[in-house]
Amino acid sequence: MWCELVLFVAVAVSRGAGLDVLEPRLVHIEQGPVRGYQDPSTGAPLPPPKWIEPIGEDKHIVCPQIYSALLMGKDMREDCLFANVYVPETKKNNLPVIVYVHGGGFQIGYGDMFLPTMFMKRHRKFICVTFNYRLGVLGFLCLGTKGTPGNAGMKDQVCLLRWVKQNIACFGGNPDDVTIASPSAGSMSVELLMLSKTTEGLFNKVIAESGASTGPIAVQIDPLDVAKWFAISLGFDSDDVNSDIYDLEKFLKSLPVDKLYNVTNAIINTNSTLGFVPCVERKTGFDVFMDKQPADIIKHCGYRRVPMLYGFCNMEGLLDIGMFPLWKSKMNEKFSDFLPADLKFSNDDEKEEVAKCIKYDYFGDKNISETTILQYTDYFTDIQIAYPMLRSAKLLQKNGHKEIYFYEYSYFDDATPVVPYTNVRGANHCAQTLTVLDYRQLTNPLANLPDEYKRIRDVCQEMWCNFILTGKPVPEGSSLPAWPPMQGDRSPHMSLGIEVQLKDKLLENRSRIWDNIYSNFCRAPEAPPAPPRRKCRRIPKRCCRVNP
Structure with a gap:
């Protein structure tokens, strides 16, 4: 899944925790109907049908990532962009919405890694959305080419927020009253989302817990260097590491997903970096998530100032x-x-x-x-x-x-x-x-x-x-x-x-x-350099002799 924006294919729905009834709730959203169920014990989301065909238990689907204890009982697949919507038992509509961006160093995790049900059980005043986004190399390989401009994982997050804007009213939520929140790498994410021009009008409050956009973990200092050494670890010829960037791109895209995640950058390095994380992008003509380093965006006031719990x-x-x-x-x-x-x-x-x-x-x-x-x-x-x-x-x-x-x-x-x-x-x-x-x-x-x-x-x-x-x-x-x-x-x-x-x-x-x-x-994070112009292969003219 190397495309930069992917539509969400399913939404799981829960009506909250500690309720008395078990009847399903049918909600019609832009892409089609979804059905949510109540779990009286935990309030965890149960599997809804897909738009047309039933799918498995969506809450068990996670994006490709290195193996960890978090993956016990999970279904890891590329088709992984699922969201879960938690709705409290209330007759009120136009409820505030909180969207949680999961943490995990941009390398591991999934939307329901930490369930919001106990929080919602005591405070049945808002709707909560959790979701998956692409991680590691699939989410944050940043080559500066049109095919791999970078920040696919962040663009997944933006896509989710746009989905919430379009559909949350169907669940009783207020699309104009959305708080984005998260711990760790998710905290870095929500600050980056606040700084990005692509998220205007998608939320109006930020809760950032233990992570900032201006630290060495949050943004790749030299994304091309990260990509080169990752490729070498997977067998890319080190003699060719400074050759055409398109060869590097072709090599990485040719590898199966399981091989990409056999090599881990998830253990933090001694210089407080994690490998594939968000990056400063080149302007490639596509929807650029971030084309300046966070500190510069803040200094030039190029973002929306919303209330922050920090x-x-x-x-x-x-x-x-x-x-x-x-x-x-x-x-x-x-x-x-x-x-x-x-x-x-x-x-x-x-x-x-x-x-x-x-x-x-x-x-x-x-x-x-x-x-x-x-x-x-x-x-x-x-x-x-x-x-x-x-x-x-x-x-x-x-x-x-x-x-x-x-x-x-x-x-x-x-x-x-x-x-x-x-x-x-x-x-x-x-x-x-x-x-x-x-x-x-x-x-x-x-x-x-x-x-x-x-x-x-x-x-x-x-x-x-x-x-x-x-x-x-x-x-x-x-x-x-x-x-x-x-x-x-x-x-x-x-x-x-x-x-x-x-x-x-x-x-x-x-x-x-x-x-x-x-x-x-201070060393500012760098965008990948402009790739060289691809040489066009010239086709020699051929003379044709036509017999009378």
Whole structure:
């Protein structure tokens, strides 16, 4: 499926969680009828018929991706662009809509990876849409040619939002009141969707959870280089790697899907990149999703400023704790290999000197070891998630974006694992998402949850629901702590922990380190270079002798 825009072929429908009736609901949309069913236990979507012929259980279909535990019981296929619509039991129409973009580093995942049913069960005031989009090389190979301009996965997301605009009223939703939301790579996606000219009029609020468009994970720094080395790993002749880009394109398109996903770029690299992710595109005459780097789009105010609920967790770097045994010695040997990829230096000496300073800022005179694992966590928290969000927030606010509600989520309890080699606990990557969706209760309905957890869950759910309904997490008259939008220099922010309280600047000292680094050494993501003009093969003239 190398075409850039693919129509959605089916929609699964659920009427919500914890309801009393089981009769199906028939909804007529532009492409044809779909039927939704109620599941009284979980509210999960059940299989509808296809437009004309019945299909299998759509919720089990996922896009091609590298193997992971997420794929147990799933049907991986190229024909994978399915959506699920969750509708609450209510007689009201014109309901607000929230569209979740799943995370997974742009490499893995599927629409219903985290179900919204527990959130909707308590707040039956909105419709929720989840969906698949193409991942990895099929979603984000970016060669700058007309055949492979890039960002197929992002264009799938735009296609879904257009589908929602055209059809959500059939389900009782308001096509003019759509919030896009997501954790991790999905958070990067929703910020990119906000910055893209292709999404105008498709949503009016953004919830970004643990991921920003301006970080090294979000956008390929050099997409052609990524494609070349990926092709070499699959057998492309390294001697030809700098040859005609069309040979590279032909080689990759000739490979079967299963071979494309035998090689993985999903494990994060030491320079905080993931391989095939969104890219800056060349203008090829097609529907370009993004032709400038995100920071430039923000600086030139080339996007729509919609209300944003925006933040991250205090220990996002725990996402990389599994790499600690391997990386600790490598970081001591050559820390410069672990600098983010979106930095550039005039020479190796300058790079080593900057790396030495950054290492000292985080670890002092100590080696990276079990005794400094908290500093290790802080470092990866900052370079991958926290600082990109802090940087984006500052850029957005500086350039006139006035409705950014900034937060840090830091809740933990006895069920939260301790950081290895310590007795310290903190909120791991996307912990706020799991709290809002009440994943602890969803995965273990009989669990006896701590009262502290119930309190933070209820607070977060109320704030998120308020934002979906009004564009403000704490509207006037609420009993929650007042939460004004960010005023300047990343302040104020809401601290969501054991206590919920408004605070001033967030990570001020650590932000200052990276503000200085990026002001001097920032490397902008590049679009692929223009491919060479294809040579036309000349057909020699032939003389024909005609016998009389």
